[in-house]
Amino acid sequence: MNGKEIERHLFIVFGATGDLMHRKLLPALYTLMTSGPLEGKSVILGVARGDEMNDEKFRAMAHKTLVDAGLLDDTGASAWCEKCIHYQPVDHGDAQDYTELKGRIEQIEHEHDIPGNRAFYMALPPQVFQPTVERLGEAGLNKSAGWTRIVVEKPFGRDLKSAQELNALLHRFYKEKQIFRIDHYLGKETTQNILFFRFANLLFEPLWNRDRIKSVQITVGEELGVESRAGYYEHAGALRDMIQNHLTQLMTLTAMEPPVAFDADAIRDEKVKVLRAVAPISPDDVVFGQYAAGQIDGETVPPYRKEHDVAPDSKTETFVALCLHVNNWRWQGVPFYLRTGKRLKRRMSQIVVDFHRPPITLFDSFEDFDDTINSNTLVMTIQPDEGFDLYFEVKSPGQPVKVKTKHFSFRYEHAFGKLAEAYQTLLLDVLQGDQTLFVRADEVETSWGIYTPIVENPPEPFLYSSGGWGPKEADRLVEVTGEEWIMT
Numbered sequence: 001m002n003g004k005e006i007e008r009h010l011f012i013v014f015g016a017t018g019d020l021m022h023r024k025l026l027p028a029l030y031t032l033m034t035s036g037p038l039e040g041k042s043v044i045l046g047v048a049r050g051d052e053m054n055d056e057k058f059r060a061m062a063h064k065t066l067v068d069a070g071l072l073d074d075t076g077a078s079a080w081c082e083k084c085i086h087y088q089p090v091d092h093g094d095a096q097d098y099t100e101l102k103g104r105i106e107q108i109e110h111e112h113d114i115p116g117n118r119a120f121y122m123a124l125p126p127q128v129f130q131p132t133v134e135r136l137g138e139a140g141l142n143k144s145a146g147w148t149r150i151v152v153e154k155p156f157g158r159d160l161k162s163a164q165e166l167n168a169l170l171h172r173f174y175k176e177k178q179i180f181r182i183d184h185y186l187g188k189e190t191t192q193n194i195l196f197f198r199f200a201n202l203l204f205e206p207l208w209n210r211d212r213i214k215s216v217q218i219t220v221g222e223e224l225g226v227e228s229r230a231g232y233y234e235h236a237g238a239l240r241d242m243i244q245n246h247l248t249q250l251m252t253l254t255a256m257e258p259p260v261a262f263d264a265d266a267i268r269d270e271k272v273k274v275l276r277a278v279a280p281i282s283p284d285d286v287v288f289g290q291y292a293a294g295q296i297d298g299e300t301v302p303p304y305r306k307e308h309d310v311a312p313d314s315k316t317e318t319f320v321a322l323c324l325h326v327n328n329w330r331w332q333g334v335p336f337y338l339r340t341g342k343r344l345k346r347r348m349s350q351i352v353v354d355f356h357r358p359p360i361t362l363f364d365s366f367e368d369f370d371d372t373i374n375s376n377t378l379v380m381t382i383q384p385d386e387g388f389d390l391y392f393e394v395k396s397p398g399q400p401v402k403v404k405t406k407h408f409s410f411r412y413e414h415a416f417g418k419l420a421e422a423y424q425t426l427l428l429d430v431l432q433g434d435q436t437l438f439v440r441a442d443e444v445e446t447s448w449g450i451y452t453p454i455v456e457n458p459p460e461p462f463l464y465s466s467g468g469w470g471p472k473e474a475d476r477l478v479e480v481t482g483e484e485w486i487m488t
C-alpha cells in the first residue's frame with residue numbers, strides 16, 4: 001500500500017508445481033512483471049520436490065498456466081518465460097539440496113544483476129513447512145546482502161499451541177519484519193477500503209458504536225463445495241479455514257479504533273486490541289453445519305460425505321455461524337455475528353452494519369398506518385459486485401401514508417472499472433516491505449486464543465441442504481437477540 005520504489009529481486013516460490021502457484025501466484029506475477037511495477041525488477045525461481053522437472057519443463061508448465069489464464073497466446077515458448085523463470089529441485093528435508101539452492105540463487109542473481117534481494121514464498125502444505133524453514137535458516141538463506149523476506153501461506157497453525165510453535169520456529173531465523181503471513185482477504189480492495197470508508201469520512205464514525213449500532217453481521221458464502229481439497233479440508237473445516245482468519249480479519253477492521261498512524265504496526269496494534277476484547281465464546285453461540293445434497297444453479301450436487309476423499313461418517317463442518325461479543329467501551333452489548341459456509345445459495349461476502357430503530361414510531365396516528373419502520377443498514381459488499389449500500393426509510397408519495405425502504409448504492413466497477421486481484425496487491429506489498437496487510441505474530445495467536453476452545457470441543461454439525469443458507473439452527477442464533485440474517 002505504501003507505493004515505495006521496488007528494488008531488483010529474486011522471487012523464490014517453494015511448492016512451485018502446486019495449485020496456488022498456477023491459480024494465483026504466476027498469473028499475478030506475470031501481470032505485474034509485464035505491464036506493472038515489477039517490469040524489469042523481478043526474476044522467478046520455482047522450487048519443488050522431484051528431479052523430473054527442470055528449467056525447460058517448468059517454463060513449459062508456466063507457459064501453459066498463462067495460456068490457460070488467458071494471459072499469453074498459445075504460440076510456442078514464450079520469451080518471457082525463457083528470460084524470467086528458473087527451476088531448482090529441492091527435497092524439503094535434505095541439507096545438501098539447500099546448499100545447492102544457495103549456489104543456484106547466487107548464480108541467478110549474478111546473471112541478472114540482482115543485489116541480493118530475496119522473497120521466499122512458502123506455498124507449502126503444513127507438514128513440510130517446518131523442515132523447509134529450518135533447512136533455509138541452517139543454510140544461511142534467512143539473510144543476504146540485500147533484504148530477505150519470507151511469505152507464509154495459511155493455514156498458520158491448527159490451534160493456539162501450534163501457532164505459537166510456528167511463530168517460535170520462524171523467529172529462530174527471521175525477525176518479525178521479515179515475516180509476511182498472508183491472509184488474502186486483506187488484499188481485496190474492498191477489505192482495505194473498510195478503513196478508508198471509516199476514517200476518511202466523518203459521516204459514520206460518530207455513529208460507529210453501541211449507541212447507534214444494534215448488530216454487525218459478517219457473511220462469507222460460497223457456492224463451491226470442497227472440490228478436490230478434502231485432504232486438507234477434512235482436517236481443517238470451516239472454522240479453521242475461514243473464520244479464524246478471513247472473517248476475523250473483516251471483524252477487526254470493522255471494530256478497531258482509529259490507529260495513531262496509517263502504518264503497519266499502528267493498524268495491527270488496534271486490531272490486536274479488538275481481538276483481546278473478545279469474550280470467551282459460549283457454546284450456545286456457535287452453530288456448525290455440514291452440507292447435504294441439494295441444488296446449486298439448477299444442478300444436483302452430492303452431500304459432503306460423498307465427496308472425493310471425504311470419510312462417509314465425517315463430522316467436519318462446512319458451515320459455521322457464531323456470535324462474538326467485543327467487550328470494550330465502543331462495542332459492549334453489540335453482537336458480531338460471523339457466518340460462512342460452502343455450497344450456499346450464492347457466492348457473497350458482506351458486512352452488514354445494522355443500526356438501531358428510532359425509539360418511537362411517530363406515524364401511527366396516520367389512518368391505516370401499519371408499516372414497520374426498519375432500521376437503517378449499511379452493507380459493505382466485499383465480493384462479488386463490490387460496493388456499498390445504505391438503506392433508509394422514505395415516505396412513498398400520495399395517500400395513504402406508507403413507508404418504504406430504499407437505498408443509496410455505490411459500485412466499485414462503475415466508479416473504477418475492474419479491481420486488481422488480491423494476490424497482485426499482496427505480492428507488491430511484500431516486495432515493498434509493507435506489512436500493513438499481513439498478520440502479525442501476536443495477532444494470529446490472539447485470534448487462535450479465541451477459537452481454540454471450540455476447535456478442542458467442537459459441536460456436532462447440523463446437516464443443511466446445498467443451495468440454501470445453512471442450517472436453521474443458525475437462524476435461531478440471531479433470533480435470540482430478536483434479529484434475522486440480513487441479505488441484500
Ligand code: BG6
Pocket residue numbers: 222241
Ligand atoms: C481460502 C479457503 O482461504 O479462501 C477456501 O481455503 C475458500 O476454502 C477461499 O474457498 C475463498 O476465497 P475467495 O477469495 O474466493 O472468497
